[in-house]
Amino acid sequence: MARREKNYQHPLIVRVTHWMNFIALGIMVTSGLRIYNASPIWEFRIPENLTLGGWLAGARMWHFFGMWLFVLNGIIWVTYNVASKHGRNTTLFRSSDRLGIVPMIKYYLRLSKHHPPTTKYNSLQKLTYTLIPLLALGSVLSGIAIYWPVQFSLIAASFGGYDTARIWHFVFTAAFVLFFFGHLFLVAISGWSNFVSMITGWKRAEEN
Template sequence: MKRLVAKHPLAIRWFHWLNFPVLALMIWSGLWIYWANDVYRLGWGRTTVLKFFPTSFYQAFHMDHKLAQGMSWHFVLMWVFALNGLAYVAYTLISGEWRYLLPTRHSFAEAWQVLLHDLGVRKAPLPARKFNGAQQIAYTAVILMGAGSLLTGLAIYKPTQLAGLTALLGGYEWARLEHFALTIGYVLFFLVHIAQVVRAGWNNFRAMVAGFEVVDVPEAGPTAPAAPVSSPTAPLA
């Protein structure tokens, strides 16, 4: 028999779906700003292996000559991103959701098993929990990255007024590099996260949209008691 099992509270879903487009637009507007001084590359000395980003990239997506527009959008969205993040952290603390998200001393060992499972090396099923060890580490890391982006962003936005913060982060150039590195981290997280959502299937995606997932519950036999369900459930027609 199939049942609906509650998984994600409404608040968590709102914070998630608000943060996704806001962060995506911040990255987009950040590229408009980065165009004006695109100095970062991978390489050594005069040798460049990879440049972020070639001129053709800006021209193809019409990102060139939009510095003022990019700064306007970035600074407006910054407050939405910050307030949404603070509200999310406050909610997890007050509601107790942090207990599911915060890594434990077993999370790193479990994350390795999750990786082996995703690569098809480990055949045993993953723990039947709301978040496994890999997810706990990844989601906690994203929260810390958000705090880092806010601090480094403020440091390069107001380097004179917030001179102490800028100095603490290593100076303006280091703060800007740290801000850029965090942005690359978000992009990598997006790619992995979306790939995992596709791999997990519709049931997992629906849980973040509607708040519930459909699970198979064994029907009780003529003499055996019904299997207990830990979460509030409702029969599915």
């Protein structure tokens, strides 16, 4: 008969930064959509009930609050994962992890019934967690190019100018949204215990 036990999966700092990212991104995306509506890049507008801020100035206040929360939280997360043995061994992508990418893709696409052997995070997760800081950096820099195009003209120029920087900022935002829904999908198919472990730190496992 199977015996259930609990394994400690996620340290407190990992759980706190995870949920703070969720809050910060939610604030930035919804307030950013309100800012977009004030001066649309394309012909469509976002429904008001999906936006935050009420008016342009209010949306900017929320956006900057979310941005500072996101930046400070990101600095803590990156510092922890680079400086700690736990972060380096379990979260960051290494050259040896590249061999596990294709097997994991096949498993997620249901082309293989066997879950590839992994440690705490599989190769795709490690690759994603390693690339996310680069995506975040691009989002912050393109935001700076939009809000201070004169003061930071070199950054604005690196994105191709003000108008192009707005498109890049939108693309970075869309990438974060896709990551969020992809993350939810993978959590859903991997079991409820994975979600609970990101709250409590503990994950139930089965032993025969």
